[in-house]
Amino acid sequence: MRAKLSSRERIIRAARKAFAERGHDGVSMSEIAQMAGVKKALIYYYFPSKEDLFYEVWQYSIDELEDHVFSETSDENVYVSKLKRILRSYIDFITSKNEIKKIMDQERANLSREDNESWKRVRDRYEALKEKLSSAINDAKAAQEISKDVDPDSAADLILNGFSITEDPDGLESIREIIWRGLFSNSGE
Known part of the structure; x- marks a missing residue:
């Protein structure tokens, strides 16, 4: 190999x-x-530096995550189905790509670093992923398929950070269910 x-x-x-x-x-x-x-x-x-290498690893990892989570939903017009697939794909990804999950969990605190341009790029790439997820949630909200009270940015944060609590598949499924119920509270679903 x-x-x-x-x-x-x-x-x-x-x-x-x-x-x-x-x-x-x-x-x-x-x-x-x-x-x-x-x-x-x-x-x-x-x-040129360890930070540049780390950025490349981060970029590579986030690209892989984004492709896995969003590739199957790009043509989906039913937002409820799209969000269900995104959540399931995200759980599938973080359970099958343990290295990437560990990097994201370990380095999340470094996203606020301002001491190096590479760390700013790392943060910007993470924010772009969060924005893409937030946009999908906002589309569902605009289509009135989820609760009008959902803040898309907060929901995207919860999805990206909430699954770092456990690696247990049952625990991850419970977290997915909690997020799912929160998206649909007061929406008629």
Whole structure:
């Protein structure tokens, strides 16, 4: 498998694994190079800093999450069905992509960092995902398919953050049900 992946791809995958295991601050570029089977200088050829590498891992991970969650719903016009699919896809993704879930959970606190341009880009990418989710919720609200009292931004925050409480499938299903009921309270559903 290693021969089929580009060096850049191997670096990103090794970094994702390392960041998931020990967080951004807990891993060195030397460790990532060793895991990827490349020289540390090659990492710096592709990524000028650890923050730039982390941003690339984050971007790659969020793209994968976004594609998984929204790809099957892009043509869906019934907003209730669309939201159900989004929630189920999100749970499916975070249970099957444990590394990405760990990175998101561990680094959520760093999203407020202002000390580095890469961290601002990490936050902006997360906010773009949240906005896409909020927009789907707002569409359902505008179509009067969910409660008029739902704040789309808060609901999107709850979805992105609420599932980090547990990894237990039953617990995740309970959280999904709580979110679902909140979306439909006072809506006739």
